[in-house]
Amino acid sequence: MSDAAPGLAPDSLEARLLGGLDEEQRAVATTLHGPVCVLAGAGTGKTRAITHRIAYGVHSGVYSPQRLLAVTFTARAAAEMRSRLRDLGAGGVQARTFHAAALRQLQYFWPQAVGGALPGLLEQKAQAIAESARRLRLTVDRAAIRDLASEIEWAKVSMLTPSTYLEGAAGRGEPGGLQPPTVARLFEAYEDVKVDRNLIDFEDVLLITVGILQEDPKVAATVREQYRHFVVDEYQDVSPLQQRLLELWLGGREELCVVGDASQTIYSFTGATSAHLLEFGKRHPEAAIIRLVRDYRSSPQVVRLANELLASRRPAGPAADARWAQPLTLVAQRPNGPEPEFAECTDDEAEAAAVARRISELVAAGTEPKDVAVLFRTNGQSEAFEQALSSAGIGYQLRGGERFFNRREVRDGLLQLRGAARAAADDGVPVGQRVRDVLSSLGYSEQAPTGGGATRERWESLAALVHLADELSEARGEGFGLSEFVAELQERSAAQHAPAVQGVTLASLHSAKGLEWDAVFLVGLSEGLMPISFADSPVTVDEERRLLYVGITRAREFLHLSWSLSRTPGGRAHRRPSRFLDGLRPGGAVASHSGGATRKGRRELKGPTTCRVCGAILSTGAERKVGRCSNCPPSYEEATFEALRSWRLEQAREADVPAFVIFTDATLTAIAEAKPSSLAELSQVAGVGKAKLERYGDAVLELLRDA
Structure with a gap:
């Protein structure tokens, strides 16, 4: 990136906050009033652009730090944004996830909007789903419980209820091996379990906050008075529920800056949709659309491969093509690699x-x-x-294993650093050296251990704290002492x-x-x-x-x-x-x-597989298994199919596994329609592999003969 913008006085506010930005990033940072949509490719410095935008707005007096809310999607990303804003002298800005911001508002407004104490927060759904399954006399294993938890989360952020789930979940398959009507019943039972235990889950935090803002004008007015400007990062990952909450926060105003890249939409299974990003210009015709395409992260060779991967995608039908956004073509800025x-x-x-x-x-x-x-x-x-x-x-x-701040040596280190910060005044010793001195008693040394194993892992954890102290001391400058470092660690630990x-x-x-x-x-x-x-x-x-x-x-x-x-x-x-x-x-x-x-x-x-009845292209695995599209009627006898289903249920109960593990519905349909009369014919049915043929083949053929 350029080190200085032409025409800026070296010691000016603009030079300090805009001098290191490229032309497009500078356009983001200086467009202080919304609506603004930033289409930012991978590695193009979007976080840098929006944090400098916020800091420039604060320092120039356009934004009041307490009245701007920056929203992102993970606690880690929010903590990173807060850290960068502190480095830029805009530490008073709120940077939170959607859930954290909504929970804070809910805790504040619950007594006046609802009354009484706020219900407890259900942090894990597994036990409640297991209890719901027992109430319905359903057998579910751990894997099925995880799948059902994900499905309920998807339904709730898609603003579906147990009564509307069936219609909204059409085509989503059988989560946890359960058919959609059963999932809807379990969804309802799960909601009942929470009521019985006086609990709400993370999705309820958003839903209830939306409900209060919709129904209580005084609460809505208070929130809108508090927050005048909004920035939303990773906007391609917004769910319908989060978008509704954002609209209620805005209350018709347009002081909004969104940042995202439709080509990095990878959480659709959780309810995220890039439609809000792609349609931003339609909803806000006066919006400034700024594209960041200069890639500062990757070498030209990596950038070229990334561009070619997206460009090689071919048309895949009206539904898919409508949801595929024209990708940004990245332009590499680094030397060759x-x-x-x-x-x-x-x-x-x-x-x-x-x-x-x-x-x-x-x-x-x-x-x-x-x-x-x-x-x-x-x-x-x-x-x-x-x-x-x-x-x-x-x-x-x-990544995803033991969390860094849960490690024994990190907890011990934080405890000792906290004690050292209370016991000693700032004597001018650099923070990094103070941290080295304190952590040396726990096994830190300048040289890494020669071996591996637990000793090496312990040293690496302590070394990470030392390196962070050096990094933050350089970024924050004078006034950053051991107490400030401990406060930073405590915040990072929470996030x-x-x-x-x-x-x-x-x-x-x-x-x-x-x-x-x-x-x-x-x-x-x-x-x-x-x-x-x-x-x-x-x-x-x-x-x-x-x-x-x-x-x-x-x-x-x-x-x-x-x-x-x-x-x-x-x-x-x-x-x-x-x-x-x-x-x-x-x-x-x-x-x-x-x-x-x-x-x-x-x-x-x-060529593509086509329906043997009408000739249409088959687009799903289930359709290809039976060789027939979902619009054409089945050709099997109902009694045969039901006999197969009953047999499958008996096998599943004996083996204590979900029914679909024996055969999926699509495979049963294919068997009923093909009516194989030999093991060789049965082996040609999609979904009947060698192991299943050996285990179940004779029983299936005997059942078909009897039917």
Whole structure:
């Protein structure tokens, strides 16, 4: 970025707050009145632009810090924004998540708007859902409970109730293995359990706040008097419920700045939608639309691959095309780096070993382990890489594992630092040195331990605190003492805003959003994992493409993409590279994802599967299984299908598993319509694999003969 803007006096407010911004970022920072929509690509400095906008507005007297609310989507992002604003001298600005802001308002207004004490907050839904299932005499396991919790959260942020769930959830499948009417009943039972226990969940916090603001004009007027200006980060992730709350906060005013990138919409399964971002100009015709496309994070080689991934997307039907936004084309600002590496491995174990070797080479060449990440589609993929890194003697941290501020050595360190801040006055010793002196009693030293294991992990935690003290002392300057550092740590602890720890990061692609590393390894890029197997519609496949885009744009310089042909050593090499890599990897070979291998190693392209009744293209996995679109009537006999369902229920009860584990409804439908008379014919039905054929084949054929 430029160090100074032309025409600005060196010591002026403008020079201090605008001098390091590029032309587009400066346009964001100086457009102080809304509505403003900032379309910001990955790595384009959006957080820098909006924090400088807020600080410039505060210092120039346009904004009162107490009357501006900045909203983002994670406690960590909110804490990061508050930290940056303090660095810019605008520490009085409120930066919160939607839930935190709504909860604060609810706690304040509940006594006058509702009366009595605010109900307790249900932080985990699992026990309440399990109780709801028992009331309905349903058998659910842990995995089903997690799926049902996610489904209820989705329904509530989509502003659905138990009575409207069926209509709104059409086409969402069977969460937890339960059919939609059963899910609706469980949803209602869950609400009853909360009432019985006098509890509300996080979605209720938003719903009740919306209800109070809609129904109580005095409360609404008080909130609107308090907050005159709003900034919303990651606006592509807003749910319908959050958008409704935002509209009520505004009350028809337009002092709003939103920031987002539709190409980073990866949370649609939670109810997030980029429609609010994409339609902002229609709702606010006078809005200033500013595009940030200069990528300061990644090398030109990484940026080119990211751009090509989005550009290679092809039309996928009216519904999907309407939801696919024209992506921003990023323009790299960094010097050239190495070309992205692509690696095909024989199996998962070989892939993990190859990645560990490559990381060892990078570390030996001078890359810090904390600047390296291994990103995967599902958390279940991490184990092989944990083992490979351990065998290679490389430390790692599993994102989503034990939280940094919950570690014993960090809690002990914070306790001792708090005591030292109370006991000693500021004697001019730099904060970093004071922190080193205090933490030395817990095992910190300037030199890292030579070994690994728990001793090394403990040292890395303490070293992260020391590094953070140095970093903040430099940013905050004079007046930043040990007491201020302890206060910063306490706030970060509450928000789980952890400092960087030495060690390679292992993380899912979803949890990597908002982070960046010098070197990124994207692993497991095979069909079934990327895109994930249950992405069975053009819309969900598009979301998987955006998820890979997020992964690519986490890399500053080095990018390594890999996949394996088999799950286990010696296993059948039935996997194929992700379709998203077609045309991107060296050689430009285009692989099919349905055809067999040809003699040249290429794969033949097959046309789309069509309905055997009307000829329409089949767009979902369930339709392709039965070979018929949902608009055409089934051809099976009802008695046969019901007999199959009854048999499946008995098998599920005996095995104590959800019914869909035996066979899904789509597979049962396909069996009933195909009426196979032999094991060979049954094996041709989609969803009947070798294991299920051996276990259930004879029983299914006997049932069909009897029917």
